[in-house]
Amino acid sequence: MKKHHLFSSFFLLLLFTNCKNNSASRHYNIEETMEAVEAFEPLIIDEPQTGLETNTESYAEVEENPFESPNKSPLSTFSIDVDNASYTNIRRFLNDGQKVPKDAVRVEEMMNFFKYSYPQPKDAHPFSINTEYSQSPWNENHKLLKIGLQGKDIPMTNLPLSNFVFLIDVSGSMSDANKLPLLKESMKILVKELREKDKVSIVVYAGSAGVVLKPTSGDEKEKIMDAFDDLNAGGSTSGGEGIELAYKLAEQNFIKEGNNRIIIATDGDFNVGISSDSEMEDLIEEKRKSGVYLTVLGFGMGNYKDSKMEILADKGNGNYAYIDNIQEANRFLGKEFKGSMFAIAKDVKIQVEFNPKHVQAYRLIGYENRKLKAEDFKNDAIDAGELGSNHSVTALYEIIPTGVESNYIASDLKYTKANSEVTNYANELATIKFRYKKPDGDKSIEMVKTIENKSISLDNSSADFKFCTSVAWFGLKLRESKLISNSSSSAIIKLAKSGLANDEDGYKSEFIRLAETVN
Structure with missing residues (x-):
């Protein structure tokens, strides 16, 4: 780490004064000046890390969902979101002792990081539907409705053949240890899951894009790993050119009825060619028509471009993960390989109609950038999220029952x-x-489920409900939500501990430790 001398300006001042006092003889007594300066040696301090001084991370602005009346807005429509990049990014901030940027917090991605005890589907549909209605812990007299989807767990032997194109950012911004070096080791975890008849290609991009590994059988693992080992970082970032080349290669090797997917790994810092969010969105919307899915893996910090990464995943029939360490790579690319890489349903949309007899107002917790218009629900041209093998998706609605007074809605209106x-x-x-x-x-195929107006106490709710609610509560606290009356960390932690179940990998216990670091 570099040293920063606080006395540098003082040194110059002494030197100038000494020179001035001896100007007649033009004799500059440098030795005397240095002796004076050395007395300030204890003031040498460590210079702050450059990454913290030049932080250029970007996050899309998130405006919290408000309460809505079922009389004015009878339908709430949104796309599912199986991403969990926001949670691992938040974990990185908290583990580094940094304040979490509000717009880095997407509550639905926090909830969906964790596994819940939802049953497997028992009919022809690819997912089961599970609901629970209980009390809100952060607003007295409010309720919470939890909606959970559980994707069907398909054995590896029954999964379709894969055509994977790895698209790797090797620009200069990827040289840090938590970027390209971590990326290489992460990709090797995924390679271990490949089968003989799977095909793998590697495209890289920096100032320009190129193919470094032509389509290769999944059983040639050493050859594939060697190709990753040979990658080095340098140059600018022509992300758009790389994406176009990757889609071209994926389409040339397209497997009919197979799993055709691009896996892009980057910090999102595109600075050559297509770079704006709108340009990137247009490109991805056009490319998704090819039938090729997209998985986005984010790496690094300091210049991390979350806003671009999210657009890539949202608009490209894809999913998005932030890899903050090798353990997360092992979880997402190893343990969660089937869910991350194999879609069992796409364009999954949810539409809820609340009964005004029992619901005075409602609001969707999170999913702000996944909301759809009511008419989009039946429009098959509208894109929505994908669900992977054995994936689960959870959503929470906060409800103000009829007859309940609340500070968050107007209750004295004459005509409404x-x-x-x-x-x-x-x-x-x-x-x-x-x-x-x-x-x-x-x-599209439609499913319908009716929810009874039957609430249970929070104490009697399931462990899933308690833990999921504690995660959402923590996310609302980090976002400094104006719609919660209680943001007590101790209450959040207590609720999380009461719902601590089915935690073989320790992720829920880790969440509690993270929550304990925030006052």
Whole structure:
């Protein structure tokens, strides 16, 4: 680490003064000046790390979902989100003792990092639907509705053949130890999961893009790993050119009814060619028509471009993970390989209609950048999220029941009072509709589930409900939400501990330790 001398300016001042005092003889007594300066040697301090001084990380602005009336807005529609990059990025900040940027917090990605005890589907649909209705711990007299989807667990032997194209950023910004070196080791974890008939290609990009490994059989693991080992970082970042070349290669080797996927690994710092978020979005929206899926892996810190990474995943029929260490690489690319790399359903959308007899107001927790228009639900041209093998997705709604006074909604309006005269469907809280397409399909399939207006106490709720709610609560605290009345860390931790179950890998215990670092 470099040393920074606080007395450098003082040294110059002494030198100038000494020179001035001896100007007649033009004799500069450097030795005397240095003796004076040496007296300040204890003031030498460590210079702050350059990465902290020149932090250029970028995050898309997130505006928290407000409470809405079921009379004015009867339908809440959104795309599922299986990403969990936000959670691992938050973990990185907290482990480094740094404050988490508010817009780096996406509550749904925090909830969806964890595994819950949802049952496997028992019918022809690729996922099961699970709901629970209980109390809100952060707003007294409010309720929470949890909606959980559990994807079908498909054995590796039954999964389709894969055509993987690795797209690797080898620009100069990737030279740090937690970027390209970590990336190489991470990719090797995924390579170990490949089968003989899977195909692998590697494309790299810096100032320009090129193919460094032509399509290679999945059983030639040593050859593939050697290709990764030979990668070095240097140059500018022509991300757009690399993406176009990767899609071209994926399309040339397309496997019909197979798993065709690009895996892009980068810090997102595209600075040559296509660089703006809107340009990148247009490119990816056009390329997803090819039937090729996209997985985005983010690495590094300091210049990390989360906003671009999220756009790539959201618009490219893809998923997104932030790899903060080799343990996370092992989780996402090894243990979660099937869920991360094999879609069992795509364009999965959820639409909830709340019954105004029981619901005065509602709000969706998180999913701010996944919300859809009501008419988008039945429009098969509208893109939505994909669900992988054995993946789970969880969403929470906060509900203000009718007759409950709340500081978060206007209750003295003359012409828009809640309609409590609904007589039909008296026992229903809400109706939930789901639409999805098969991985290679173009027409959506609809599922419907009705939720009873039957709430249980928080104490009697499931361990899943308690833990998931504690994670959402912590996310709202980090976002400094204006819509929670209680942000006590001790209360969040207590709730998380009461829901600590099914934690073989220790991720839930790790969450509790992270929460304990925030006052």
